[in-house]
Amino acid sequence: MPKTAAAGKPARAPAKTVKTAKPAKVKRALPRAPAARSPAAVSRRLRQIEDKRSVILTAALGLFSRFGLHGTSIDQVAARADVSKSNLLYYFANKEELYVCVLRDLLAVWLEPLRGFSPEQDPRKAIGDYIRRKLVISRDRPDASRLFCLEMIQGAPLLRDELGRELRDLVERKSEVIRQWVADGKLAPVDPHHLIFALWATTQHYADFGVQVQAITGRTLDDPGFFEEAVDNVQRIVLQGASAHADSASGR
Amino acid sequence: MPKTAAAGKPARAPAKTVKTAKPAKVKRALPRAPAARSPAAVSRRLRQIEDKRSVILTAALGLFSRFGLHGTSIDQVAARADVSKSNLLYYFANKEELYVCVLRDLLAVWLEPLRGFSPEQDPRKAIGDYIRRKLVISRDRPDASRLFCLEMIQGAPLLRDELGRELRDLVERKSEVIRQWVADGKLAPVDPHHLIFALWATTQHYADFGVQVQAITGRTLDDPGFFEEAVDNVQRIVLQGASAHADSASGR
């Protein structure tokens, strides 16, 4: 694993007994359009390449999201994608590159829903919608959610830069929106960061801890009844809170 | 890895090219009190053994919680525990056993705080206290939280049984308490399962996604000010909700 010792290191505990640490070979770039040929043929070929890459990436996501980078072998990904190992290594120079590609595809999906927040919206509606959309993702792309979680747990060695930049900026912008809502009295006085964390946590939980959810409730988000139940409850908890309110019977 | 093919299998994608699948050797049991000796000497020895096991387990938790089972080598654990690899393998028959031991220690810690809930408590205080206690754990034992999360993501292959039994029973008992609170009008009408999920998710988030939290806020729970901020905000969100209430300015 410590083949490329210097660059963006993957999640692995620092080896104690390092032998020699080879001088980091430079890998070839991805197969790109070779040069001139009939335009139609080129585009057809490019599409085929992209398709195959995509098949591999999907297979990789499924395995990485369950077993992590080290728990998954190239062989397994290849088998799942129905290509040979060497063929896979033709499309992705090495395992780590494959992993990073999977992650990179993820981040975009990940940041998307948050972009929706804008000051002129009704915050209750905006937040309610956001919860639903994130739960849809937890239902339809639990593997994406899990891989993201896995990467976070490991300290996000391959996303750290993006985290520090893209994510942070987006969160800052949306925090400003939330602050505005609070200032306008449309939202209870709550710290935007912690509110965003609560939104992320409560919704992703159904994907990342899906096994636990199923062990306890016996159901999954694929069950439409349970899905709506989850949406409704998360929305109620985050928006109204669990305390009894004035309009219901009040204890103490 | 597919050495013991049958039993409680660890989180690894099913290998495609299985060679022979050996007939699962029976491993020796742990070193236990050999027999008769001076009682004092025996107890001293036993303590030493337990101490060493404990040191190894702690080192293992630290690494497993970051890099997972497959991302951690026995060598690394041994180095961190400051014992030789062979010596480690004297105390734990194999890597998997070590991993399971670490997990087993965890579950107890994990279930503890929830036991606190009882019907005669004021729910707001009970839930508020629970949030604080879980955040203390997220602060003081983030590695425990992360490993638990890792295991869940992977489908909890080694905890599945316990999940189905212990955890489920405990949650059922506490759900009954919550239902009682709701029936008494002390709590808003909320499904106990989803409330418990929300409590877990919002509090563990600060440990499991600690890197993200730090990337965004620049702070960690080790900062006392941030810790109190987190406690306060999570309590407010879960108990009162984010919506503006009657007593504050009401938008629309």
Next chain:
DNA sequence: GTCTATAATATGATAGAC
């Protein structure tokens, strides 16, 4: 109990024919 080999093997990656 602890150590030094060393066996056994899984897996990442490359070379080179076609």
Next chain:
DNA sequence: GTCTATCATATTATAGAC
């Protein structure tokens, strides 16, 4: 582009001396 060897190595686990 795809395949069949094949190499190289990291790592688990055991054997056996002390």
